[in-house]
Amino acid sequence: GLKKKEVHVLCLGLDNSGKTTIINKLKPSNAQTQDIVPTIGFNIEKFKTASLSFTVFDMSGQGRYRNLWEHYYKEGKAIIFVIDSSDKLRMVVAKEELETLLNHPDIKHRRMPILFFANKMDVRDALSAVKVSQLMLLETIKDKPWHICASDGLKGEGLQEGVDWLQDQIQ
Ligand code: GTP
Numbered sequence: 001g002l003k004k005k006e007v008h009v010l011c012l013g014l015d016n017s018g019k020t021t022i023i024n025k026l027k028p029s030n031a032q033t034q035d036i037v038p039t040i041g042f043n044i045e046k047f048k049t050a051s052l053s054f055t056v057f058d059m060s061g062q063g064r065y066r067n068l069w070e071h072y073y074k075e076g077k078a079i080i081f082v083i084d085s086s087d088k089l090r091m092v093v094a095k096e097e098l099e100t101l102l103n104h105p106d107i108k109h110r111r112m113p114i115l116f117f118a119n120k121m122d123v124r125d126a127l128s129a130v131k132v133s134q135l136m137l138l139e140t141i142k143d144k145p146w147h148i149c150a151s152d153g154l155k156g157e158g159l160q161e162g163v164d165w166l167q168d169q170i171q
């Protein structure tokens with residue numbers, strides 16, 4: 001068959017936001033794992049959509065590993081940024097990490113689509129995607145296409161909508 005176009009994507013966000021859980025759910029069911037542990041450093045994962053073959057750098061969000069992120073910025077054509085909608089206390093930390101990311105020389109002047117997942121929407125008292133985008137100041141991102149979806153990484157809800165958007169941005 002036709003070979004799908006390959007795209008490298010960075011999956012970023014604070015520890016415990018659900019990055020690995022989401023990427024796992026995007027893989028074919030026979031390739032999914034049952035036990036997800038906090039990522040050490042990063043993992044490279046692959047999944048496919050109708051027209052693209054994604055290679056994802058699933059980075060650890062732990063503070064001590066966040067300095068690894070920037071070494072992969074040049075590699076990425078797009079970003080998936082995961083936010084824990086139920087973690088109101090650390091939303092400001094997520095916002096600061098996003099700000100640092102957007103100001104990085106390897107990111108700043110590039111047209112990189114950014115897909116945000118407002119994850120853990122199933123948690124009681126989780127913030128809505130609209131509220132998350134307000135607290136994260138997403139409206140201030142003017143030079144990059146971005147999109148936010150509420151998601152439940154455990155059930156896989158909201159993921160398809162997000163990945164469809166990302167695919168459209170990359171064609
Ligand atoms: P690091 O690798 O440490 O950066 O974390 P991560 O962002 O990869 O998070 P991970 O996927 O390991 O998930 C952290 C925890 O959140 C796990 O216990 C997951 O089961 C849980 N989790 C992930 N997504 C959801 C969700 O949508 N809802 C709920 N309730 N829990 C979730």
Ligand code: MG
Binds near residue numbers: 039
């Ligand atoms: Mg992880």
